[in-house]
Amino acid sequence: MSNPQKKRNFQIEAFKHKVVVDPKYADKTWKILEHAIHEIYNHNASGLSFEELYRNAYNMVLHKFGEKLYSGLVTTMTAHLKEISKSIEDAQGGLFLEELNRKWNDHNKALQMIRDILMYMDRTFIQSTRKTPVHELGLILWRDNVIYSSKIRGRLLDTLLELVLRERTGEVINRGLMRNIIKMLMDLGSSVYQEEFEQPFLEVSAEFYKGESQKFIECCDCGEYLKKAERRLNEEMERVTQYLDAKSEAKITNVVEKEMIANHMLALVHMENSGLVNMLLDDKYEDLGRMYNLFRRVTNGLSTVRDVMTSHIRDIGKQLVTDPERLKDPVEFVQRLLDEKDKYDKIISSAFNNDKTFQNALNSSFEYFINLNARSPEFISLFVDDKLRKGLKGVSEEDVEVILDKVMMLFRYLQEKDVFEKYYKQHLAKRLLSGKTVSDDAERSLIVKLKTECGYQFTSKLEGMFTDMKTSQDTMQGFYTSHPELGEGPTLTVQVLTTGSWPTQPSVTCNLPAEMSALCEKFRSYYLGTHTGRRLSWQTNMGTADIKATFGKGQKHELNVSTYQMCVLMLFNNSDRLSYKEIEQATEIPTSDLKRCLQSLACVKGKNVLRKEPMSKDIGEDDAFFVNDKFASKFYKVKIGTVVAQKESEPEKQETRQRVEEDRKPQIEAAIVRIMKSRRVLDHNNIITEVTKQLQSRFLANPTEIKKRIESLIERDFLERDNVDRKLYRYLA
Amino acid sequence: MKKEGIVKLISAEGFEFVIDKKAAMVSQTIRNMLTSPGSFAETELGEVTFPEISTTILEKICQYFYWSMQYASGKETEFHIEPELTLELMMAANYLHT
Numbered sequence: 153m154s155n156p157q158k159k160r161n162f163q164i165e166a167f168k169h170k171v172v173v174d175p176k177y178a179d180k181t182w183k184i185l186e187h188a189i190h191e192i193y194n195h196n197a198s199g200l201s202f203e204e205l206y207r208n209a210y211n212m213v214l215h216k217f218g219e220k221l222y223s224g225l226v227t228t229m230t231a232h233l234k235e236i237s238k239s240i241e242d243a244q245g246g247l248f249l250e251e252l253n254r255k256w257n258d259h260n261k262a263l264q265m266i267r268d269i270l271m272y273m274d275r276t277f278i279q280s281t282r283k284t285p286v287h288e289l290g291l292i293l294w295r296d297n298v299i300y301s302s303k304i305r306g307r308l309l310d311t312l313l314e315l316v317l318r319e320r321t322g323e324v325i326n327r328g329l330m331r332n333i334i335k336m337l338m339d340l341g342s343s344v345y346q347e348e349f350e351q352p353f354l355e356v357s358a359e360f361y362k363g364e365s366q367k368f369i370e371c372c373d374c375g376e377y378l379k380k381a382e383r384r385l386n387e388e389m390e391r392v393t394q395y396l397d398a399k400s401e402a403k404i405t406n407v408v409e410k411e412m413i414a415n416h417m418l419a420l421v422h423m424e425n426s427g428l429v430n431m432l433l434d435d436k437y438e439d440l441g442r443m444y445n446l447f448r449r450v451t452n453g454l455s456t457v458r459d460v461m462t463s464h465i466r467d468i469g470k471q472l473v474t475d476p477e478r479l480k481d482p483v484e485f486v487q488r489l490l491d492e493k494d495k496y497d498k499i500i501s502s503a504f505n506n507d508k509t510f511q512n513a514l515n516s517s518f519e520y521f522i523n524l525n526a527r528s529p530e531f532i533s534l535f536v537d538d539k540l541r542k543g544l545k546g547v548s549e550e551d552v553e554v555i556l557d558k559v560m561m562l563f564r565y566l567q568e569k570d571v572f573e574k575y576y577k578q579h580l581a582k583r584l585l586s587g588k589t590v591s592d593d594a595e596r597s598l599i600v601k602l603k604t605e606c607g608y609q610f611t612s613k614l615e616g617m618f619t620d621m622k623t624s625q626d627t628m629q630g631f632y633t634s635h636p637e638l639g640e641g642p643t644l645t646v647q648v649l650t651t652g653s654w655p656t657q658p659s660v661t662c663n664l665p666a667e668m669s670a671l672c673e674k675f676r677s678y679y680l681g682t683h684t685g686r687r688l689s690w691q692t693n694m695g696t697a698d699i700k701a702t703f704g705k706g707q708k709h710e711l712n713v714s715t716y717q718m719c720v721l722m723l724f725n726n727s728d729r730l731s732y733k734e735i736e737q738a739t740e741i742p743t744s745d746l747k748r749c750l751q752s753l754a755c756v757k758g759k760n761v762l763r764k765e766p767m768s769k770d771i772g773e774d775d776a777f778f779v780n781d782k783f784a785s786k787f788y789k790v791k792i793g794t795v796v797a798q799k800e801s802e803p804e805k806q807e808t809r810q811r812v813e814e815d816r817k818p819q820i821e822a823a824i825v826r827i828m829k830s831r832r833v834l835d836h837n838n839i840i841t842e843v844t845k846q847l848q849s850r851f852l853a854n855p856t857e858i859k860k861r862i863e864s865l866i867e868r869d870f871l872e873r874d875n876v877d878r879k880l881y882r883y884l885a
Numbered sequence: 886m887k888k889e890g891i892v893k894l895i896s897a898e899g900f901e902f903v904i905d906k907k908a909a910m911v912s913q914t915i916r917n918m919l920t921s922p923g924s925f926a927e928t929e930l931g932e933v934t935f936p937e938i939s940t941t942i943l944e945k946i947c948q949y950f951y952w953s954m955q956y957a958s959g960k961e962t963e964f965h966i967e968p969e970l971t972l973e974l975m976m977a978a979n980y981l982h983t
Binding site for chain 2: 197198199200201202203206207210261264265268269271272275
């Protein structure tokens with residue numbers, strides 16, 4: 153007896169306990185076993201004694217009759233299987249599979265019993281002679297005698313494939329039977345399954361889906377087609393889980409993907425009236441999501457979708473930014489851009505699984521078309537201006553943040569960020585000086601965002617403007633405390649602006665009314681008294697004034713006007729009629745400003761506090777002006793519109809452009825010097841690349857401009873050309 | 886008479902050993918006899934006759950079954966075998982695949 157744990161295994165020599173006397177012993181014993189096998193196949197096993205059969209087989213093996221036992225088994229089983237095969241062949245039509253399945257179950261059961269009885273042979277004889285073990289032998293014999301039988305082999309395949317086809321066309325089939333038969337093929341070995349079923353199954357499926365997809369593509373729109381394809385795909389996957397080998401899933405889905413999607417990819421995406429572009433236009437999230445999920449399965453599927461989407465967005469965007477109609481209203485223009493961005497963000501998040509590559513495609517598309525229009529920076533700044541002036545009234549803080557974040561997103565797309573800065577500075581200055589900004593918090597929040605985006609340098613001047621405003625308030629308080637006698641008469645509010653931080657124009661100071669200039673003088677001496685070494689100059693073009701006016705019938709109004717307008721109106725305190733020339737002489741306001749200011753005083757309906765002769769839309773040099781005694785307004789306070797923060801006129805645009813170009817020169821030069829200082833020697837092309845890269849966060853440097861700057865630096869002895877290679881530059885310390 | 890959970894082993898001399906089925910199934914051969922899908926006489930009756938195993942040996946075998954179960958559950962003790970039984974016991978072990 154062996155003790156499994158203590159390795160007390162003694163090896164026993166074959167024990168020759170009984171010398172066989174009876175020469176017919178082997179035949180007799182085999183007869184008993186053969187009979188038992190017959191009985192087992194005939195479902196008659198209940199009378200048999202396992203112990204007796206086992207003992208007989210045991211003794212046969214012990215007495216060296218293993219070979220006889222084994223070959224006897226093969227012969228007997230083969231004979232039985234031939235019989236079985238015959239009965240399966242005879243099965244009519246639909247009963248064929250059922251008969252096959254029943255016989256297979258019988259055989260399996262019998263095989264197991266036989267193996268149990270012959271277990272001793274399995275353990276010893278078969279091991280030492282390296283024959284096929286009983287169970288495996290039974291499967292092989294079944295395969296060769298039943299499955300490979302010429303009358304069964306083809307019929308089995310045809311039956312299986314037909315059942316699949318019937319299920320594909322909507323019929324209900326006996327899936328359990330199907331599952332058993334397929335399992336039988338797999339039990340016989342995966343190669344049997346593959347050869348006898350899987351391979352032909354895949355071929356037939358490919359043919360089937362090729363035909364079906366052709367039919368669908370001709371009669372369905374894209375969305376419908378995708379729905380059908382998705383359903384087919386799911387059906388096939390379900391089929392696999394229901395009755396096929398799990399390893400077949402990848403293969404069959406591959407077939408469906410190839411036939412239904414990959415082969416028709418372009419036709420689907422570009423399908424007229426229902427393709428990808430239409431889905432995008434109509435926000436068909438469900439269809440788009442389906443397309444994404446199906447196309448993701450095939451190579452180049454997603455890139456096809458992405459490319460079409462990109463070119464579509466670029467087209468739409470290009471139309472948007474180049475349409476002259478749209479350019480009329482900058483706020484509307486930017487709003488449209490934001491709407492478009494929202495639309496695609498939503499599509500990507502709800503249909504495209506937030507795919508990073510799609511987001512990148514969207515971003516690059518926006519970057520592409522926003523920069524197609526040189527006025528985009530200006531318009532975005534105008535949009536912010538509009539929002540911060542009035543648009544944000546009554547909007548909660550979170551919503552303000554949302555809007556500002558969206559603006560920042562557009563800002564990121566800009567290549568010419570310095571142009572935006574220029575405009576933003578102008579617009580911010582006007583907002584601050586006219587006290588028009590709605591929310592200080594919002595203003596500051598945007599500055600912080602710009603700072604995180606572009607660094608301290610970008611916003612230092614903008615922040616300087618805020619500081620000036622604050623300091624000016626304190627200064628004014630100090631001024632009035634030190635001049636308590638000024639309580640009566642006009643009030644002066646001065647904002648002291650640091651030169652350089654503000655977008656000041658070298659303006660010609662106009663002549664202020666006597667009352668005001670006296671006050672200004674007082675302030676000047678107060679300010680210079682407290683701050684030595686400074687210079688004050690008046691920017692009368694940027695100020696505003698509130699004046700009280702009494703009109704013909706005694707109606708009183710408070711007029712909110714610009715400093716220029718105030719100067720003009722004050723003249724009418726002393727005379728009823730003034731000619732253009734007189735006004736110009738008295739105020740010395742620059743011509744274009746004066747004309748604009750008179751126009752807003754005399755020609756705007758409802759705000760025409762002045763009357764002009766002759767009546768016309770434009771201001772002529774020979775016009776004469778009167779106080780409009782019939783002026784009426786239902787409001788006590790009347791704001792006379794000055795032309796503020798509107799889209800720039802063409803010459804102004806040119807001017808800004810020129811200033812921007814001018815500002816870029818030192819930046820380009822600084823970048824060149826920085827690069828050359830570290831590299832010492834570099835060739836032309838590399839300098840251009842490096843400079844462009846360094847300046848990317850602010851603007852897109854023009855190569856010709858860079859070249860000009862390099863030449864200028866050579867002239868000033870910062871760089872020199874290499875004597876041998878003229879394309880090489882050297883840094884001169 | 887067949888009872889669940891127990892099995893009757895009969896020796897060559899006709900002695901009957903009634904033991905737990907669980908214990909008897911320590912022998913792979915007996916396990917097959919009792920669990921084979923076909924309805925063999927042994928499965929039906931719940932008893933197995935061993936015409937080639939003597940009572941002494943069968944008794945020792947039954948003792949071994951119980952010892953083996955204990956051993957498997959972690960109780961390490963010696964299983965004593967009388968020298969004169971060794972040979973026959975070996976043969977029976979080979980037969981019973983124990």
